[in-house]
Amino acid sequence: MIPPADMLLFATVVREESFTRAALKLGITKQTVSERIRQLEERLGVRLLERTTRRLRVTGAGVTYSERCAAIAALIDEANSEVQQGKADPTGLIRVSSPVLYGRRFLTPVISKYLDRYPQAQVELVLADRRPHLIEEGLDVAIHIGPLLDSSLVARKLGESSVHFVASPRYLSRYGMPDARNLRSARCIGFSAFETWMAEGVKTRIDPVLTVNDLELACEAAIAGVGIALVPDILCRDALRDGWLKVLFGPKPAMLRSIHVVYPSRTNLPPKVRLFVDAVATLAAPTPPKARGRKRR
Structure with a gap:
């Protein structure tokens, strides 16, 4: 040994x-x-x-x-x-940042159990689809999705999120299966007028028929047959299971994005931060949401 x-x-x-x-x-x-x-x-x-x-x-x-x-x-x-x-229960405020979708889907039960167990603690949750500056913004913990850009942060991996190209059967029936090599000719739902997608190793500058700033709206628009969307599995899995959406270009994800909980330092880590990070790692795994009982269209 x-x-x-x-x-x-x-x-x-x-x-x-x-x-x-x-x-x-x-x-x-x-x-x-x-x-x-x-x-x-x-x-x-x-x-x-x-x-x-x-x-x-x-x-x-x-x-x-x-x-x-x-x-x-x-x-x-x-x-x-x-x-x-000491082993005293955590007290005081902990400030947490998270992307909007992840925060809505996964952090509510974490925060509920944390506050129930430690009644002297307080949580401020900031939902924003951007990379926050933890120290400058006075944040204790943040959820990062995608590559870690700041090597000074302590990171604990929670899992990975698959991202898929999806479209509804209604869209495919009307417009046919799109060509991965020429998505610009397809009707796409994008997040920017100047967006580039990569499908089957080919990069294409898309020309969105609909531009949105919310992943859930993109998914709903895809279900409605507006066009092709690029959305995370944790958002669209119910619709895929129920047949309202189809994965395009084979079952392999378009990309995998790592999910981490990050905090500034291990040195003198306050119990409130350590215990909250433990709660996130235990309770906030990226599992799919419950089906919402959507009627078949």
Whole structure:
């Protein structure tokens, strides 16, 4: 078994980019650091660091391993912080940001259970289809859908959302199956007059017959036969199941978008943030909404 202390030592060496600085940070000798890293590599059977007289270079395996070790170190810091802050129930306001659709569909039960369990807590939920600046806007937690652009944030993955090209049987009966290579000739429901779609590896600048600023409206318009829409699975799955919409261009999603809950830092993380993040991870998985009993058209 690899000693956890050696894993934390390795994370420190990578972070400090030096045996000497890591030794000073940990209060041990440089020789001890070097020997423990050598023993760690022997136990793992892989080279983690390339050593020269001037610098250390982390190998490919070392980069992956250091990320895992750093995550373990962060969890230990979080556990220590939690103990130091005590086990008192969270109190006070937590400010949360979320995209509109995700917030409406998934965060209400999270917030309800959180406030029911911790009656001294308060939640302010801000729904907005944009990437907020957590620190500048005084936010504690945010839901991000899509690629993570800010590496300074701590992220916990909740799942993935599939996005599909869809159209109604009424539309397909009237206009036929669209050509993925020439969507500009199709009747499309877009979010911008200057939008580009990619279907089957082909990019096409569409010319929307209807432009909207709401995903639910786009889905409803597609069901009504207005045109083709590009919408997330969590929104259209009921309509697909009930036959009101069809997935176009094969069953493979047009794209997959990661869903993360993010917050500014693990250091001295307040219990109210940690417990809310845990609640989101447990209760807000991207499962489909209940069917609404729509009558067949």
